[in-house]
Amino acid sequence: MPESKLPAVGETIFTTISALSNKYTAINLGQGFPDFEMNNGLIKCVYDAMKDGHNQYANSGGSLKLRAAISKKILNLYGSIVDPNHEICITPGATYAIYTAITSIIHPGDEVIIFEPAYDSYVPNVKVNGGVPVLISLEGPDFKIDWDKVKSKVSARTRLIIINSPHNPTGTILEGADLLALQAIVKDTNILVVSDEVYEHITFDNKKHQSVLSFPDLFSRSFAIYSFGKVYNCTGWKVGYCVAPAKLMREFLKIHQFNAFSTNSFVQEGLANFLEDSAQYLSLSVILQEKRDFFSKLLSESQLKPLPSLGTYFQLYDYSAISAKKEIDFAKQLITDAGVAAIPVSAFYQEGKNQSLLRFCFVKKESTLVKAAERILAFERTCAVL
Ligand code: PMP
Ligand code: GLN
Numbered sequence: 001m002p003e004s005k006l007p008a009v010g011e012t013i014f015t016t017i018s019a020l021s022n023k024y025t026a027i028n029l030g031q032g033f034p035d036f037e038m039n040n041g042l043i044k045c046v047y048d049a050m051k052d053g054h055n056q057y058a059n060s061g062g063s064l065k066l067r068a069a070i071s072k073k074i075l076n077l078y079g080s081i082v083d084p085n086h087e088i089c090i091t092p093g094a095t096y097a098i099y100t101a102i103t104s105i106i107h108p109g110d111e112v113i114i115f116e117p118a119y120d121s122y123v124p125n126v127k128v129n130g131g132v133p134v135l136i137s138l139e140g141p142d143f144k145i146d147w148d149k150v151k152s153k154v155s156a157r158t159r160l161i162i163i164n165s166p167h168n169p170t171g172t173i174l175e176g177a178d179l180l181a182l183q184a185i186v187k188d189t190n191i192l193v194v195s196d197e198v199y200e201h202i203t204f205d206n207k208k209h210q211s212v213l214s215f216p217d218l219f220s221r222s223f224a225i226y227s228f229g230k231v232y233n234c235t236g237w238k239v240g241y242c243v244a245p246a247k248l249m250r251e252f253l254k255i256h257q258f259n260a261f262s263t264n265s266f267v268q269e270g271l272a273n274f275l276e277d278s279a280q281y282l283s284l285s286v287i288l289q290e291k292r293d294f295f296s297k298l299l300s301e302s303q304l305k306p307l308p309s310l311g312t313y314f315q316l317y318d319y320s321a322i323s324a325k326k327e328i329d330f331a332k333q334l335i336t337d338a339g340v341a342a343i344p345v346s347a348f349y350q351e352g353k354n355q356s357l358l359r360f361c362f363v364k365k366e367s368t369l370v371k372a373a374e375r376i377l378a379f380e381r382t383c384a385v386l
Contacts, residue, residue, distance in 0.1 A: 013347035021341035027372040030341040032313040034233040034363045046270030054269040062090025063268035069275040078213040086246040090263045093238035094227035101223035104251040106131040110159035117348030141307045143170045147181035166199040166311025169359040173310045183218045198227040201281045203311040204289040295362040298373035313363040320356035338379030
């Protein structure tokens with residue numbers, strides 16, 4: 001066997017929890033995916049695109065029609081002019097785009113600042129390229145970034161800072177002031193930014209998503225990353241895109257052209273036709289906020305205590321009033337004894353920090369959420385008797 005490039009890496013928590021959830025026929029509120037039907041209009045657009053012959057290789061950077069539609073959307077939402085020919089690449093999902101961005105710029109020994117809890121692909125993506133993750137741990141319940149601390153972690157070797165807002169798993173968001181603070185830190189340095197904005201359309205309580213695309217100095221050194229799976233409730237489609245200034249996009253495309261080369265053509269054509277209707281993605285926040293509130297209301301009598309969620313598919317719940325178990329053990333118990341799956345937040349920390357927090361995905365049919373809440377409450381009653 002060759003020496004592993006990622007010796008410390010095992011199966012992702014999403015695979016582990018989904019497998020257990022299936023084994024015990026639990027309700028899966030772990031991995032983030034909707035369980036309701038996606039938009040039929042988009043399905044028709046994609047079907048029509050196949051029938052119309054969009055079945056051969058797309059342009060390596062992506063369908064120009066789709067890139068033009070994305071550029072228009074960015075101008076409307078973030079007020080920034082992005083060249084569809086040289087500053088957008090369509091990718092097989094956002095995870096792929098994050099990996100490609102990191103691979104295109106990280107050399108062995110380069111330091112990358114990553115905030116924990118962190119989406120689980122960031123650290124392995126850095127390590128596989130020989131980079132050195134510099135981890136900054138955020139503290140609940142608000143998980144705010146202390147930018148003075150970030151400044152103190154910057155060294156001559158810092159090459160990249162990865163941000164994610166709205167944030168998975170905590171559901172927190174970055175405000176304009178955060179992006180201005182980041183912009184000031186990276187000014188006149190060689191530091192680049194990967195901004196994971198896959199939940200751009202999912203913010204709650206009248207909060208507005210702040211994109212690096214709205215801050216010209218920041219955008220001049222950023223890769224901004226998006227996922228259509230999150231925009232149109234079709235996570236299994238695995239189609240996303242990266243937006244970056246032309247000089248960075250050139251490097252991104254060098255890696256992309258020898259990896260996927262291009263993304264499936266009929267989905268791109270279907271999306272290009274469907275994207276015109278902004279009402280679809282602009283209504284997402286309202287629909288999902290209702291789901292967040294519906295689920296937390298169902299759990300109002302529960303000992304699980306919600307932390308604030310201002311965006312994403314997720315809300316964290318503190319279970320310390322029910323159990324003193326480690327997060328992974330309590331998550332397993334919830335699957336086997338209650339029949340509900342959730343993700344232990346410790347999985348988003350390299351050192352597996354335990355804070356008695358589980359991440360629940362509330363992007364489900366009301367009937368699913370009702371059933372899950374009933375099971376949780378029944379489980380709590382058995383705990384009280386024991
Ligand atoms: N970034 C974050 C923060 C995510 O939660 C996810 C997963 N949904 C992704 C990236 C990956 O998106 P995709 O499924 O398009 O690869
Ligand atoms: N982004 C999804 C989540 O956080 C999972 C993606 C995956 O399974 N890798 O639940």
